[in-house]
Amino acid sequence: MTSNSNLSNMRRLVEQLKLEASVERIKVSQAAAELQQYCLQNAGKDALLVGVPTGSNPFREPRSCAIV
Amino acid sequence: MGEMEELRKEAESLKDQITAARKTVQDTTLQEAAAGITAVGRVQLKTRKTLRGHLAKIYAMHWGADSTLCVSASQDGKLIVWDSITTNKVNAIPLKSSWVMTCAYAPSGNLVACGGLDNMCSIYNLKGKDGNVKVMRELAAHTGYLSCCRFLSDTEIITSSGDCTCVLWDIETGTEKTIFAGHLGDCMSLAVSPDFKFFISGACDFTAKLWDIREAQCRQTFSGHESDINAIGFFPNGNAVITGSDDATCKLYDLRADQELNTYQDSSIMCGVTSLAPSVSGRLLLAGYDDFNVNIWDTLKSERVGVLAGHDNRVSCIGVSSDGMACCTGSWDSFLKIWN
Numbered sequence: 001m002t003s004n005s006n007l008s009n010m011r012r013l014v015e016q017l018k019l020e021a022s023v024e025r026i027k028v029s030q031a032a033a034e035l036q037q038y039c040l041q042n043a044g045k046d047a048l049l050v051g052v053p054t055g056s057n058p059f060r061e062p063r064s065c066a067i068v
Numbered sequence: 069m070g071e072m073e074e075l076r077k078e079a080e081s082l083k084d085q086i087t088a089a090r091k092t093v094q095d096t097t098l099q100e101a102a103a104g105i106t107a108v109g110r111v112q113l114k115t116r117k118t119l120r121g122h123l124a125k126i127y128a129m130h131w132g133a134d135s136t137l138c139v140s141a142s143q144d145g146k147l148i149v150w151d152s153i154t155t156n157k158v159n160a161i162p163l164k165s166s167w168v169m170t171c172a173y174a175p176s177g178n179l180v181a182c183g184g185l186d187n188m189c190s191i192y193n194l195k196g197k198d199g200n201v202k203v204m205r206e207l208a209a210h211t212g213y214l215s216c217c218r219f220l221s222d223t224e225i226i227t228s229s230g231d232c233t234c235v236l237w238d239i240e241t242g243t244e245k246t247i248f249a250g251h252l253g254d255c256m257s258l259a260v261s262p263d264f265k266f267f268i269s270g271a272c273d274f275t276a277k278l279w280d281i282r283e284a285q286c287r288q289t290f291s292g293h294e295s296d297i298n299a300i301g302f303f304p305n306g307n308a309v310i311t312g313s314d315d316a317t318c319k320l321y322d323l324r325a326d327q328e329l330n331t332y333q334d335s336s337i338m339c340g341v342t343s344l345a346p347s348v349s350g351r352l353l354l355a356g357y358d359d360f361n362v363n364i365w366d367t368l369k370s371e372r373v374g375v376l377a378g379h380d381n382r383v384s385c386i387g388v389s390s391d392g393m394a395c396c397t398g399s400w401d402s403f404l405k406i407w408n
Contacts, residue, residue: 003072010075016250017082020288023326025093031307031325032101035350036368038305040105042349047393047408048113049351058136058153059116059394059406 090327098329102368111364111374119150119404126398128385132173135389139180141171161201174219183214189227207237216258228255246284256298262306270297276311290321292328299344312341332365343385348392356383
């Protein structure tokens with residue numbers, strides 16, 4: 001590897017780090033609150049969390065008897 | 069010589085700046101903030117269906133957008149499209165290369181893709197005129213194995229590779245539109261944001277990177293893992309990223325706070341995480357491990373709330389359907405299981 005490509009890699013790394021350093025950050029308290037809010041607002045439709053009644057579970061055979 | 073040393077110093081200084089800036093906004097922790105909400109309680113899911121048919125290790129699976137069809141890839145050299153409700157095989161596609169590591173279902177339902185040690189991403193048209201499923205495109209340019217692929221649409225797909233890059237492809241022309249370079253190790257996994265504007269990649273350099281697809285830039289880099297990141301996914305609202313690693317932990321990084329908010333770990337878990345998927349509300353994190361189990365975590369309180377034990381070998385892939393009704397696990401034991 002030539003010293004030129006090492007140099008250009010390093011320049012690219014510094015440019016990338018400048019970009020990442022300039023990101024606008026919100027407070028963790030706000031981020032945490034919004035994650036929680038999303039979870040709580042959507043809990044009702046999360047079948048793996050709240051379960052699904054047997055009759056409306058597409059993956060379960062409905063238990064019914066037919067009179068032939 | 070002088071410039072190199074200056075650049076090195078500048079890089080270190082910038083890294084310190086980023087660390088300091090992240091600390092400045094760290095006015096609490098997610099666990100503290102979530103202390104007041106009700107615990108989830110024990111989550112017990114049952115196997116509702118077992119999809120039998122593959123003859124070797126399953127390496128990947130992906131749900132279709134309709135929450136009924138899913139595609140799986142096995143080193144028996146087949147891609148199988150399943151109807152998860154009837155357990156019928158809708159398509160059984162023989163592959164040119166059996167060394168497959170990933171598969172994906174296009175949101176439209178028209179296409180599936182796969183790839184692996186052949187370094188290529190092969191696109192198959194499921195809705196061809198004569199009813200036969202054929203290779204539509206072979207996307208070849210990566211110089212390393214294909215670890216993951218995800219469709220943006222029927223005309224664009226993103227791939228991650230052992231050559232340390234990710235690529236956005238134009239499927240119609242079969243050419244690379246954008247190369248995303250920056251990782252210093254094999255890229256192992258990728259996930260697309262719900263709004264299709266960003267994607268995240270996890271790599272063997274222990275970091276996860278957030279990429280702006282159209283600006284072709286890496287926006288943020290997340291560190292903290294102590295080994296390869298094998299699995300990655302977006303929190304359902306697109307504002308956070310979850311990673312799974314060989315260091316036996318999963319981590320949640322918030323994109324807007326630009327930092328790690330939680331680690332999901334237990335001293336009794338000592339094996340690597342192979343795959344992960346959040347439930348639709350984001351409250352649950354389902355993660356597959358090398359010890360044949362899936363652990364279910366409360367993402368907010370960071371507690372383990374359930375285990376799915378049903379496979380006789382490593383769980384290699386996991387996915388939650390888009391309507392959230394079920395979770396599918398795929399294993400080296402050659403079976404897929406549907407749970408809810």
